[in-house]
Amino acid sequence: MQKKERFQQFLLTLPSTLIFILVVVYPFIAGLYYSLTDWDGIAKTWSFVGLGNYIKLFQSKALLTPLKNTLQFTLVNVVACNILAIFVATGIQRSTRLNNALRVIFFMPFIISLVVSSYMWTYLYSAVIYPVFGIRNPLGNPQTANLGLSMISIWRNMGYCVVIYVAALQTIPESLYEAAAVEGANAWTKFTKITLPMLIPALNINLTLILGWGLKEFDTVMAATGGGPGDATTSVAFYVYKTTFVWGKAGFGQAIAFVMMLGIVLLTSLVSRFLRSREVEM
């Protein structure tokens, strides 16, 4: 009986396990091996180069621009999304009809694909914003292209943060504000001494999410700019794609992908740990 049940349980998890091994576990292990070779991605033969790709990677100057672009894109996104979202959320937290409608609007871009968002904005930049407002298309200028891309991403992701912040604000007990009011605290003091500290768990979620999305940025680059002008918007993820599939240096691309993964894990867990240490106990 016991044995039979255990076997049934195992059978129930099997489909999930199989697909997971097929799509994630096995490719991950195979990838580790490929990163130690000079494989071009197609040929039947390759040679083992040990840590050669990893050594080359840390000496490569070509990687600095994608790295800089990705970090800049991520930083702008993290800061802008969170500041704007806190600003918006503190104004629409009460569930009135107008506020509910506003929440629906702010979240709407998030359900649109990154590809469509990118094309939509390239058209808006060149064919609507320029003729109507006289603001030049930022994607055409290497100096501003990366910021232009960030704009698209902020437009799309801000609403997600708003939703999380609104939910967090609604859990702050009203009594805290009442007590502060009795003590004569002004709006700014209440915001910095009550609202912000109470928002830290939500900030943690939003920060790590936007951080992760930013560091993995791929779709917008490929669709809106193709990495250009020049390499002004090439992100690390896009660079990996090009190295692997366009330039035929699959082993090297695989090595960059692993270092990129480690960087993402390290950065997000550091930020998350720091914020968790700042959470206030209720």
Added chain:
Amino acid sequence: MKQGSTIGRVLHLSIILLLALFVFAPFYVQIIYSLKTPAEVAESGIAFPTRLYLGNYVEALENTKLMGAFLRTLLVTVTSVLVLQCIAPVCAWVLVRQEKRRFYNFQYYLYLSAIMLPFQVVMLPLYSFFRQIGLLNTIPGLIIGICGFQLPYNVFVTASFVKTVPISMEEAARIDGASVFSTYWRVVFPLLKPITITTLILNTLSAWNDFQITVVLAFKENVRTLQYALYMFFGQYSAQIHQAFAAFLITMLPVIILYLALQKYLIQGLTAGAIKE
């Protein structure tokens, strides 16, 4: 939160309304442009159209490549969402209820750590593996790829939900002699409804909007889905803006309808996972 002065509150709300305008404007401009002829666009810009012109939509709908991709995306999305709902919750349930056994505990942590995994890490091996076994550039291959990459998230959030479901009802069913599967199907699965709806919406969005997996696993024309079809189309030709906008609106229509119909559940689900009360 009680804000300070009335002036401050009015200012705050005004800026929020401006931001909302900025967020909504692209949708507005798209709708307006897509309902105009090129001549009207040049003449009246973003003003409301004086008459209804559906030519752009007709053209987009007559574009067989785009519509083929649309139907394929529908197939891929519906299938992968159904497959995920069949395999992920039951797996999460066993993983939680058997967490004391090392085999399942290890699996749980594998799923957990795969959530953050960037697709780039498995991109090349997946591509060459699928090419070897004949799944590259096939619809089943794409579905398996999308499911595999959504699976860790589904297992994780469902597992968190199962932990809040009391075990007593399951035990009662077991004493009555119900099998493992019927305990899951009759007792547990109905209780998972809230998280099922949330994952259903999120999986639909990811499958419908997927670009990265498609680029690597299904790039040939006969298997192309919407996002990649749009990429190929607008990457090669610079289509006229009013036609492009009509095409975009058609491709986002299904997810917008889904969102507006189920937004309450979506928001509940997103925040329930995020905010612990």
